[in-house]
Amino acid sequence: GVASLMILGLFDRLGLSGAALDGFDHVHGLIEATKRAFLKRDAHVGDPDRMSIDPVSLLSDEMLDQEAAKIDMKTALSWPHVAKPGDTIWMGAVDANGVAVSYIQSIFWEFGSGVVVPETGVLWQNRGSSFTLHDGPNQLGPGRLPFHTLNPALAKLNDGSVLTYGTMGGEGQPQTQSAIFTRNVMYGQDLQEAVTAPRWLLGKTWGEDTTTLKLENRFDPGLIEQLKSAGHTVEVVGPYEDMMGHAGGILLRKDGVMEGATDPRADGAVAAL
Known part of the structure; x- marks a missing residue:
């Protein structure tokens, strides 16, 4: 979650309000903001009781200014980044009273832990695989919480609107959120168009082993060449x-x-009841 907010905070500091929707500055800026956010996330985020810093400090003006200054708007930061696989769904709901919910569920890995509770048929999740034996906020120990990528998003906008949004996809969650939020809120693109529009993915994801910057082929060929x-x-x-x-x-x-908007890449739906 803090990575998702860092991406938007860093992108905001790049001063790209006049950049073209899905143009080089928009896409490259978000990708490079993602890299800076992931570096901080991986260095510091884990069990809140084990973290060496207050996670709120990652969203401070000083930190965001410092990290945004490291972004080169002409050249990509050398990457790869080791991703964590997952198995997740996102759901959102808004009722007649305006109560909005953003909800995400995951068992992590295609069959979670592979352990089923006999009396219930419930499959246990596998987030414990994110623990490590190394020192730091994710070191294995009694009563500790593992790192995970889950972060359902909800935004209260200045005009009084409320946007509940999110996605599954492990490392791709903050990246897809940044694409949808900037397209819809900052560029004024229709919500369904913002979800449907071509997307990118930096690094590994479940079912894929490469750490490349993956781009759907509906992007403008000129943008692909610029990247x-x-x-x-x-x-x-x-x-x-x-x-x-x-x-x-x-x-x-x-x-x-x-x-409402749903992803043509999946079998989700938008329903009014």
């Missing part, structure tokens, strides 16, 4: 890839009208 020229190791994939996550969202506008 390659900037030093990104680009891998062009299909038009609507499962690896890009299964995103969705509900926007409760200030006039009471609700807008």
Whole structure:
């Protein structure tokens, strides 16, 4: 969650309000913000009782200014990043009273821990695999909590609207969130269009072993070439890839009208009851 907020905070500091939607500055800026956020996340985030810093400090003006200054808007930061696989779904709901919920569930790995509680049939999750024997916030020990990628998002906007949104996809969660949020909130793109639009994924995800910057082939070829020229190791994939996550969202506008969006990459749905 703190990584998702860092990405948006860093991107905001790049001063790209006039950049073209899904143009080089927009996409490259978010990718590079993702790298800076993931580096901080991996160094510090884990069991809250074991962390050496207050996670709120990662969102301070000083920290965001410092990290944003390290972003080169012409050249990609050398990468890869080791990702963690997962098995997750996201759901959102808004009721007639305007109560909005963003919810995410995961058993981690395709069959979780592989252990079923006989009396219930419940499959146990496998987040304990994120523990390590090394010193730090994720060191294995009694009563400790493991790192995980889950972060359902909900935004209260300045105009009174509420946006509940999210996705599955391990490392891709903060990246997809940043794409949807900036497209819809900062660029004014329709929510469904923001979810449907081509997406990118930096690093590994479940079912994939490469750490490249993966781009759906619906992106403008000129943008793809610009990203390659900037030093990104680009891998062009299909038009609507499962690896890009299964995103969705509900926007409760200030006039009471609700807008819903579901991902064409998955079998989700938007329903009004």
